[in-house]
Amino acid sequence: MRVALVGAGPGDPGLITVRGLELLRGCDAVVYDRLAAAELVDEAPHDALRIPRDELTQAQVNEVLVRLALQGLDVVRLKGGDPYVFGRGGEEAAALAAAGIPFEVVPGVSSLAAVPAAAGIPVTHRGVADTVTLATARSADGGPPDYASLAATRGTLVLFMGLARLREVAAGLIAAGMPPETHAAVVARGTLPDQEVVTGTLDRIADAADGLPGPALVVLGEVVALAGRPGRVIREAATMETPGA
């Protein structure tokens, strides 16, 4: 009886941690996000329970985790990216703690740097950006984010869940004082074989990104201009072979 909150990484199944894969391969039940790679869900034992999170509210997810654990099962909660970077892992941890269920948090590779990296963009770079701010395209109450605060950030700004509201967010940031010519990139399906990258300036990025598939990450700042500089970044198809086998 235990639960592990496991970060699945940014998309490419090879980017799960060794520890996360080990727990997944030994679990009795996996409750998985839509954003977690299908190849990873397949790594759970054949007879493991597989429960998609899609149709459940957060409260229901919390309840399912507690119930499965109380049935004596070893449960993996497989979450996209990192459980604690906009992953609501803290709420699941609190629910487990309240129910007296032993749990472990296994961090994952967050999209924040991995997805820009897959597009050749380092989120920090000496002399270019020594600060990174992470935010989402909507505030916790579903309204717009605090544009004034975001427009005042230095360095690189990384926006999660920003594709659907990109036009509104770009306009909001410009109205709050961010220069329209700020370098911008949208990386759709980052780290996956069908990744798409669009770059431009903040005032035009919404037009340029029109029609891109989700999920996508928005990167704003001078580091975007470096994408051309490091040249071609080789990306190979992910392999799920056992390392060293």
Added chain:
Amino acid sequence: MRVALVGAGPGDPGLITVRGLELLRGCDAVVYDRLAAAELVDEAPHDALRIPRDELTQAQVNEVLVRLALQGLDVVRLKGGDPYVFGRGGEEAAALAAAGIPFEVVPGVSSLAAVPAAAGIPVTHRGVADTVTLATARSADGGPPDYASLAATRGTLVLFMGLARLREVAAGLIAAGMPPETHAAVVARGTLPDQEVVTGTLDRIADAADGLPGPALVVLGEVVALAGRPGRVIREAATMETPGA
């Protein structure tokens, strides 16, 4: 002939990615950071060249990577955390690209969320913090960071490489307007078996953290107060067994 810039993760060797471990186990040479786990360096083949990065300048590291690759070797550059989150991976990538060396960037689990998580602190939490700012305790030119900008951030502030200058940084932030009663945590040797966590308020955290070993991460913001709430976070000793074996 190729180079992979591989993120070793935050400390616990089980937190390297599956892809990173696979490359490490197949390499001809590994150039490794002091912060990368010794257990991971041991995963390179017995006859692989092992080159510590410690004694080298960044320019020399770039040159070594290029030279090893031009000798026809498959090289892993094993970096603490993530190569592109304060890891200067962009500079190594640029040097490789300039020399025409094929390279791959394999992201790693950054300390930014993993280390606070190991101390029970989610860097984002619904209703508490929906923005995270990452910075270092000194600017690129070695001077103090931009205190005014950092003091104005919303949400969670995560400071890398902040232990040695913690007293100075706390005073600078308070002078720039950050409330002295801001929740603060220092997590030393995060994710490792000898991890130590100290919490307090910004005005007292330097005293409280006195004598802690490095490396350490500094976390400021209301999320620190959640650390008590999720209860005990189980942390097991890292295992380097082959997953599924």
